[in-house]
Amino acid sequence: MKVTLFATCMVDLFQGNVGKATVEVLERLGCEIDFPEAQTCCGQPAYNSGYVEETKAAMKKMIQAFEHAEYIVCPSGSCAYFFKEYPHVFKDDPVWKPKAQALADKTYEFTQFIVEVLKVKDVGARLNGKATYHTSCHMTRLLGVKEPPMELLKHVKGLEFTELPNKEQCCGFGGTFAVKMPDISEQMVDEKVEHVEETGAEYLVGADAACLMNIGGRINREGKNIKVMHIAEVLNSR
Amino acid sequence: MAMKIGTGEFNDRVGTGIKDSFMRGAVSSAQERFQSRRLSAAEELGNWEDWRSHGEEIRQHVLENLDYYLYQLSENVSKRGGHVFFAQTAEEASEYIKNVVEKKEAKKIVKSKSMVTEEINLNAALEEAGCDVIETDLGEYILQVDDHEPPSHIVVPALHKNRQQIRDVFKEKHGYDKSDEPEELALHAREKLRQEYLNADVGITGCNFAIAETGSVTLVTNEGNADLVMALPKTQITVMGMERLVPTFEEMEVLVSLLTRSAVGQKLTSYITTVTGPKEEGDVDGPEEFHLVVVDNGRSGILGGEFQSVLQCIRCAACVNACPVYRHVGGHSYGSIYSGPIGAVLSPLLGGYDDFKELPYASTLCGACTEACPVKIPLHELLHKHRQVIVEKEGRAPVSEKLLMKAYAFGASSPSLFKFATKIAPTVTSPFTDGDKITKGPGPLKAWTNIRDFPAPNKENFRDWFKNRPKGGAN
Amino acid sequence: MNGTIQNRDAFLGHIANRLGRERKTSVERPKWKYNPQDEVLKNATQDELVEVLKEQCKNIHTNFVLSNSKDLTESIKKVVNEYGGGPIVAWKDERFDQFGLTNLMNKEWPESGVDLHFWDHTKGKENIDKANYANVGITVSDVTLAESGTAVLFSSKDKGRTVSFLPATSIVLIPKSTIVPRMTQAARIISEKVRSGETVASCINFITGPSNSADIEMILVVGVHGPIKATYIIVEDM
Numbered sequence: 014m015k016v017t018l019f020a021t022c023m024v025d026l027f028q029g030n031v032g033k034a035t036v037e038v039l040e041r042l043g044c045e046i047d048f049p050e051a052q053t054c055c056g057q058p059a060y061n062s063g064y065v066e067e068t069k070a071a072m073k074k075m076i077q078a079f080e081h082a083e084y085i086v087c088p089s090g091s092c093a094y095f096f097k098e099y100p101h102v103f104k105d106d107p108v109w110k111p112k113a114q115a116l117a118d119k120t121y122e123f124t125q126f127i128v129e130v131l132k133v134k135d136v137g138a139r140l141n142g143k144a145t146y147h148t149s150c151h152m153t154r155l156l157g158v159k160e161p162p163m164e165l166l167k168h169v170k171g172l173e174f175t176e177l178p179n180k181e182q183c184c185g186f187g188g189t190f191a192v193k194m195p196d197i198s199e200q201m202v203d204e205k206v207e208h209v210e211e212t213g214a215e216y217l218v219g220a221d222a223a224c225l226m227n228i229g230g231r232i233n234r235e236g237k238n239i240k241v242m243h244i245a246e247v248l249n250s251r
Numbered sequence: 252m253a254m255k256i257g258t259g260e261f262n263d264r265v266g267t268g269i270k271d272s273f274m275r276g277a278v279s280s281a282q283e284r285f286q287s288r289r290l291s292a293a294e295e296l297g298n299w300e301d302w303r304s305h306g307e308e309i310r311q312h313v314l315e316n317l318d319y320y321l322y323q324l325s326e327n328v329s330k331r332g333g334h335v336f337f338a339q340t341a342e343e344a345s346e347y348i349k350n351v352v353e354k355k356e357a358k359k360i361v362k363s364k365s366m367v368t369e370e371i372n373l374n375a376a377l378e379e380a381g382c383d384v385i386e387t388d389l390g391e392y393i394l395q396v397d398d399h400e401p402p403s404h405i406v407v408p409a410l411h412k413n414r415q416q417i418r419d420v421f422k423e424k425h426g427y428d429k430s431d432e433p434e435e436l437a438l439h440a441r442e443k444l445r446q447e448y449l450n451a452d453v454g455i456t457g458c459n460f461a462i463a464e465t466g467s468v469t470l471v472t473n474e475g476n477a478d479l480v481m482a483l484p485k486t487q488i489t490v491m492g493m494e495r496l497v498p499t500f501e502e503m504e505v506l507v508s509l510l511t512r513s514a515v516g517q518k519l520t521s522y523i524t525t526v527t528g529p530k531e532e533g534d535v536d537g538p539e540e541f542h543l544v545v546v547d548n549g550r551s552g553i554l555g556g557e558f559q560s561v562l563q564c565i566r567c568a569a570c571v572n573a574c575p576v577y578r579h580v581g582g583h584s585y586g587s588i589y590s591g592p593i594g595a596v597l598s599p600l601l602g603g604y605d606d607f608k609e610l611p612y613a614s615t616l617c618g619a620c621t622e623a624c625p626v627k628i629p630l631h632e633l634l635h636k637h638r639q640v641i642v643e644k645e646g647r648a649p650v651s652e653k654l655l656m657k658a659y660a661f662g663a664s665s666p667s668l669f670k671f672a673t674k675i676a677p678t679v680t681s682p683f684t685d686g687d688k689i690t691k692g693p694g695p696l697k698a699w700t701n702i703r704d705f706p707a708p709n710k711e712n713f714r715d716w717f718k719n720r721p722k723g724g725a726n
Numbered sequence: 727m728n729g730t731i732q733n734r735d736a737f738l739g740h741i742a743n744r745l746g747r748e749r750k751t752s753v754e755r756p757k758w759k760y761n762p763q764d765e766v767l768k769n770a771t772q773d774e775l776v777e778v779l780k781e782q783c784k785n786i787h788t789n790f791v792l793s794n795s796k797d798l799t800e801s802i803k804k805v806v807n808e809y810g811g812g813p814i815v816a817w818k819d820e821r822f823d824q825f826g827l828t829n830l831m832n833k834e835w836p837e838s839g840v841d842l843h844f845w846d847h848t849k850g851k852e853n854i855d856k857a858n859y860a861n862v863g864i865t866v867s868d869v870t871l872a873e874s875g876t877a878v879l880f881s882s883k884d885k886g887r888t889v890s891f892l893p894a895t896s897i898v899l900i901p902k903s904t905i906v907p908r909m910t911q912a913a914r915i916i917s918e919k920v921r922s923g924e925t926v927a928s929c930i931n932f933i934t935g936p937s938n939s940a941d942i943e944m945i946l947v948v949g950v951h952g953p954i955k956a957t958y959i960i961v962e963d964m
Contacts, residue, residue: 020713022663026708026709027707027709029713029716032713032717036717050666050670052666053662053663053665053669054663054669056660058659059656059660059663061638062638063638063640063641063642063643064639064642064656065642066643067660070660070663071664073664074663074664150615150617150618150619151618154619155618182575182619183575183619185615186615187614190612190615190616191699192695195699195701195702196269197613199702200269201615202702226705226706227703230688230703230706233703234702277943277944280944284944296762296766297765298762301760301762302763305758305762305763308756308758309758315745317741317745318738318742318749319749319750319752319753321734321737325734331729332727332728334731335730335732335734336732336733337733337737337738338733339733339740347732389941390939393941393942414942436942437939437949437950438949441950444951445951465920467926473939474937474951474952475952476951478887478931478951478952479888479891481887482888482891482929499755499917499920500913500917500920501917503913504763504909504910504912504913505910507909515940518782518873519874519909521786521933521934521937521938522933522934522952523876523932524929524932525929525930525932526928526929527928527929528928529928530928531883534847534881534883534886535847535853535854535886536854536881536888537929545737547737554741
């Protein structure tokens with residue numbers, strides 16, 4: 014199966030290890046990966062800050078970059094959701110609306126793709142230790158992907174899973190929110206880290222690089238002994 | 252107390268809120284209790300999404316036909332002998348009510364909880380006219396006795412206060428000498444308020460839902476205070492936001508079911524009361540005179556525009572109880588009588604961007620509010636819409652942000668430039684990196700790195716790795 | 727006499743204008759797409775509804791008494807005694823006679839010194855004074871909602887609104903025949919009356935247990951403005 018990787022700017026620039034794990038897991042499941050070099054960023058940071066018109070140029074570039082794809086797979090729930098939002102953004106544009114719709118229709122979040130399209134629940138991964146999982150807001154509420162990551166983690170050998178208290182609560186990232194409202198964001202991420210600690214988990218797993226950068230950044234700054242891993246990295250462990 | 256409450260800048264208010272550890276403890280535990288009750292009340296129905304969709308279709312239909320239903324409502328109120336006054340502005344509404352009160356030579360007025368009367372600053376107008384105005388909802392009564400402190404939650408106004416504080420207020424103002432047990436505090440309020448009801452000349456209520464077909468108004472409480480406000484004084488004045496109505500009893504019951512489950516997780520609250528006009532001939536209790544004041548106060552400006560769906564709101568505060576930002580900053584930080592996500596959407600619309608331009612940014616757009624809303628208002632989308640208006644129509648975004656966003660948009664719309672950025676990022680950021688992280692970022696990154704690390708850009712470029720890796724699965 | 731209506735035309739004209747159309751002079755009440763309220767307790771028998779009501783009473787701090795016509799007198803006496811006896815205020819309601827309570831209310835109580843006042847509109851304000859000092863208020867439910875445990879009371883001149891509010895405790899007689907699944911059926915009963923030309927009662931109370939508040943530290947206090955205790959006595963009338 015031919016899969017086109019939408020790596021996200023976050024992974025492309027800062028979290029190459031997540032990109033690598035994504036590619037390796039999918040290849041091991043028999044996918045042929047293609048990476049369009051013309052991809053940039055989905056545009057969400059500027060869009061969410063209210064710069065809708067300015068973001069459209071970047072969105073059009075992304076539509077073009079992925080026009081050829083059969084399946085688009087993205088290791089970030091929030092960015093995958095944002096592709097799904099494109100038709101809404103271009104709703105009054107007769108030229109770009111159908112293109113945006115086509116893009117949205119073939120976009121899948123990484124775990125969703127594995128479970129719903131490849132119909133695989135056990136990818137043969139092994140990771141020893143206790144883990145908890147952060148359910149990212151955009152992934153669960155806006156994209157509506159709740160079960161697939163759980164299904165996949167359940168089948169990782171050696172992994173003991175423990176549920177995160179108040180798991181539905183936002184980690185306080187919110188794109189530019191983290192720098193526009195830093196005091197509130199700090200309270201939110203601190204509460205999230207507290208809950209992670211309560212679980213006694215060694216690993217905090219998530220399916221959204223942005224949330225993990227926020228929670229992980231705080232965990233590291235506080236010197237906590239918790240390893241933050243993207244779910245692709247967990248599924249790539251053996 | 253009008254829309255705007257408190258003083259100072261948004262950030263200062265937030266700072267005060269964050270430091271108030273009692274308030275934060277109270278808010279977070281209240282949120283958790285409300286949330287779990289709301290979820291189980293929704294779950295036991297088994298088809299909650301259908302309920303939400305039904306609530307949404309009813310509210311949308313009413314808004315689309317608002318002129319017709321308000322006409323029908325006013326006709327039916329009038330037929331039952333009630334008076335209807337349509338007020339375009341807060342001042343018109345207050346003025347009318349003041350006139351009624353003066354004509355009745357009223358000295359004492361009892362009120363049941365109403366956000367719209369707060370909005371039009373009614374109490375101040377009535378006190379100016381020499382009236383003694385008494386709030387009868389327990390939470391509002393406590394705040395009123397405490398020198399008119401503003402509410403911090405639209406359902407539980409005194410959520411930010413603890414029992415010791417309440418005891419001290421009663422002690423200082425009333426010479427209360429009993430314990431700080433909630434039962435005893437409530438009993439004190441009961442005894443005080445019972446006399447007030449019996450001696451009041453005028454009762455003023457808000458309106459949860461008016462019913463067009465019958466000219467009725469429905470009030471929802473647990474305490475029963477609205478019932479006494481409506482049963483004992485000789486004159487009743489009900490003030491409603493112009494959108495708070497339904498076609499018939501049958502839609503009223505659906506929305507009441509959504510309201511009580513979403514607000515407090517109850518199937519129904521203890522008292523839901525529908526009154527129609529003044530008392531009938533021969534009736535002993537109930538008002539001799541009934542006035543309905545229908546208030547616009549900025550709502551028509553929302554109608555017909557991109558924010559229209561916010562008028563679907565039934566004031567249940569489910570969004571407030573779900574909001575992670577409200578959780579940490581509390582109600583007073585919003586600087587508006589309407590707090591939480593609904594407040595962040597509604598306050599700038601009714602009160603203007605001058606006072607409330609920060610509120611749409613006090614959200615991570617996490618969508619918890621939208622998910623909680625029983626009438627499916629897309630709250631996080633409306634918050635985003637505000638940001639768009641602030642940036643694109645109002646031109647109020649800070650210059651530094653505009654430049655940054657322009658640069659970002661330029662970079663993201665140029666694949667070659669973006670690719671170049673992935674290559675040079677490690678070099679450009681090297682002065683700030685410390686191993687694999689940035690701990691003291693420049694410019695806007697500083698607000699991030701003040702409290703957390705930021706990852707240093709990939710040393711090995713992901714794109715290069717992808718091109719050069721051994722194909723076919725790395726085992 | 728009709729009441730006054732002020733500022734209506736300008737106000738409604740402005741609304742129509744904002745909605746981008748002329749004023750509407752008639753609107754058909756739509757056939758709604760969703761009707762989830764019809765599903766609740768759909769095919770429940772009257773006995774099943776009694777059971778649902780009984781269970782719900784536990785949630786609403788309300789004492790539930792099942793009674794047949796023979797022991798109704800004893801049941802009421804028992805509850806009144808438990809509440810500390812009179813003074814009592816009750817509606818002047820022909821249903822008390824139908825339920826065989828004439829002897830108790832008109833003879834036994836007055837003769838044994840229990841102060842019982844029937845709400846009588848010819849006595850004017852005295853009714854309110856009596857209700858304010860009463861220990862027990864007795865009313866009869868017109869429609870009863872099993873799901874929520876709610877008694878629906880239609881006020882009229884000899885059925886004062888405040889009988890269920892001012893006394894310290896409240897007893898509501900629930901004729902078994904008045905029990906319906908939920909508020910939906912009550913709303914329909916009222917709507918049908920309205921559409922057949924009946925005047926809707928100036929006050930309809932949907933009462934669900936005693937008065938309560940959680941305004942102080944979210945701790946439930948039962949009995950704030952209205953009754954502190956409530957009992958429903960189910961009367962077998964079918």
